[in-house]
Amino acid sequence: MNRGLRRLTAAGSALVCALASTVACSNDDTSEAPGAGAVRPGRFASADPGSVNTYWIKAPEGLVLVDTLRTPADARKAVARIRKTGEPVVAILLTHSHPDHVGGAGAFHQAFPHAPIHASRATDKVMREDRRGFYPLARSAHPGFPAELVHADRIFEDGAPLRVGGLRVETAQFAAGESDTATVYYRPATADLFSGDLAGREVTPALIEGNTCGWLRILTRLESRFPDARTMYPGHGVPGPAAALIDEQRRYLQRFRGLVRPAVGPDSPEGATVTPGEQKSITAELERAYPDHPPVADLPNLVRENIRAVGRELTAEGAARHDRC
Numbered sequence: 001m002n003r004g005l006r007r008l009t010a011a012g013s014a015l016v017c018a019l020a021s022t023v024a025c026s027n028d029d030t031s032e033a034p035g036a037g038a039v040r041p042g043r044f045a046s047a048d049p050g051s052v053n054t055y056w057i058k059a060p061e062g063l064v065l066v067d068t069l070r071t072p073a074d075a076r077k078a079v080a081r082i083r084k085t086g087e088p089v090v091a092i093l094l095t096h097s098h099p100d101h102v103g104g105a106g107a108f109h110q111a112f113p114h115a116p117i118h119a120s121r122a123t124d125k126v127m128r129e130d131r132r133g134f135y136p137l138a139r140s141a142h143p144g145f146p147a148e149l150v151h152a153d154r155i156f157e158d159g160a161p162l163r164v165g166g167l168r169v170e171t172a173q174f175a176a177g178e179s180d181t182a183t184v185y186y187r188p189a190t191a192d193l194f195s196g197d198l199a200g201r202e203v204t205p206a207l208i209e210g211n212t213c214g215w216l217r218i219l220t221r222l223e224s225r226f227p228d229a230r231t232m233y234p235g236h237g238v239p240g241p242a243a244a245l246i247d248e249q250r251r252y253l254q255r256f257r258g259l260v261r262p263a264v265g266p267d268s269p270e271g272a273t274v275t276p277g278e279q280k281s282i283t284a285e286l287e288r289a290y291p292d293h294p295p296v297a298d299l300p301n302l303v304r305e306n307i308r309a310v311g312r313e314l315t316a317e318g319a320a321r322h323d324r325c
């Protein structure tokens with residue numbers, strides 16, 4: 001497709017999206033942002049279960065990618081889509097070390113060998129150490145996960161501003177929440193916030209690190225750090241208004257903690273142990289409140305593992321009857 005036709009198609013697609021306001025429109029959307037004069041980031045979402053996003057931002061010198069998907073096979077599908085833009089890829093940014101965001105880095109590096117892979121110092125450290133053993137776990141759960149990871153070759157100090165591909169980007173680093181460490185990227189020119197997994201949209205998150213309290217605090221800090229953020233581009237689910245996505249994530253975490261708390265509280269029949277019956281009723285309540293929220297991980301029994309992890313977290317907090325987070 002030539003450039004003119006592509007623009008025309010993109011403009012038509014933007015109009016349809018504006019009128020319909022449907023979620024499907026965000027997928028691989030390279031249309032113009034209304035009034036901003038800037039091209040909206042493109043998006044490729046891998047298939048469910050465990051659908052994950054990679055984005056590409058139009059920068060003065062080419063495309064800047066955010067995150068690299070779970071597997072090289074997924075990454076190659078995204079590469080095919082990105083090549084259709086006709087733009088060179090000039091940089092790749094990582095949001096955090098979780099397998100579903102870094103497993104495809106090698107395939108992206110192979111496709112775009114001149115694009116440096118950037119990560120914060122904290123993210124690079126967690127990725128290299130993998131103290132939680134997430135990469136072996138990902139390999140056992142998914143045969144497509146690579147035997148060898150490709151690491152970042154450009155490390156920036158936590159929270160440092162970046163200039164990539166002629167693009168000015170602010171960063172912020174948050175510890176001990178959804179992941180041990182997480183980087184967000186903010187583009188002031190367009191008020192776009194690339195939030196990794198700090199806020200997803202209509203998905204079942206992974207709470208297996210048992211840090212929902214830390215995560216809730218991070219959401220408050222995220223709001224105050226980027227008060228002007230307009231659109232949030234999450235690691236899972238479709239982009240949307242930043243304030244709404246943060247609020248959705250906060251409510252989910254609060255509700256989840258509220259559901260698990262009685263199961264590990266002093267009045268629970270088996271104390272801090274979540275019984276199969278309690279597990280079942282919490283799961284049913286979650287399914288009722290969040291129907292059709294696909295899991296962000298392709299691990300079996302993500303919800304059961306989430307309940308266990310949050311149960312342990314609440315027990316360690318002292319199973320307080322009133323939430324202090």
Ligand SMILES: [Zn+2]
Pocket residue numbers: 052098100101197235236296
């Ligand atoms: Zn993720």
